[in-house]
Amino acid sequence: MDHAPSASLSIDDRLVVAATLDRIFYDDPDHFRREDALTVRRLIPHTRSSWLRLGFRAISQGPSVKGEAAGVGDVRMEGDKRVVEGNVGESTVWRCGQYKITNHDGDLEVWQVMSDEFAQDPKGARLEFGPTGEPERLTFFQPRDIELRIPFTSFAVGVRLGGWNYWKQAAPSAG
Known part of the structure; x- marks a missing residue:
C-alpha cells in the first residue's frame, strides 16, 4: 500500500x-x-x-458447486475468490x-x-x-x-x- x-x-x-x-x-x-x-x-x-513492518494477504474462496451436466459430464464451479491486503509500519x-x-x-x-x-x-x-x-x-x-x-x-x-x-x-x- x-x-x-x-x-x-x-x-x-x-x-x-x-x-x-x-x-x-x-x-x-x-x-x-x-x-x-x-x-x-x-x-x-x-x-x-x-x-x-508486517504485510498480510488473506484469500478466501466462496463455496463451490459440483454436479453433472447433460452432454458434458462432471462439472465443478468454484466460488468467488476474495483477497484482503494490508500492512503495518x-x-x-x-x-x-x-x-x-x-x-x-x-x-x-x-x-x-x-x-x-x-x-x-x-x-x-x-x-x-x-x-x-x-x-x-x-x-x-x-x-x-x-x-x-x-x-x-x-x-x-x-x-x-x-x-x-x-x-x-x-x-x-x-x-
Whole structure:
C-alpha cells in the first residue's frame, strides 16, 4: 500500500533515479558503481519506519458447486475468490519509472511497480549501505513460503517469510 509522500520529488529527479537504478541492476552482473548508489540515496527522501513492518494477504474462496451436466459430464464451479491486503509500519514509497523505492533505516528497498512481497515471482532488491554510509552490496528478495494445514479440515494457513540473498557488490573504489 503506497503512502502519500511528505516531501516532493521532481519529475526530473524521478527520471534520474529510474535511469540510475537501471544501470545498477543491468550494466554489470557482478558490480555496481558506488556513485550510482549514492545518487539514488541522495535523491530519495529518508522517511521514518517503525521497528516492526508486517504485510498480510488473506484469500478466501466462496463455496463451490459440483454436479453433472447433460452432454458434458462432471462439472465443478468454484466460488468467488476474495483477497484482503494490508500492512503495518510501512514507510513512504516513491514511484520512479518502473520502480517503487523506500529509503529507510539507511538502506534503499526497490520493487518493480507490478510486484511486491506477495507476487508469484516477486521482484524486489535492496541497496545496502555500511555504517559509514558507503554502498556495500545489492541483495534480492527471496521468499520462503510455509503452509500449515489444519488436520481434518479444508483450511490452510500460508506464511511468507521474506529473506534477502546476495546479488552483487559495489565496485572497488578507483584509487
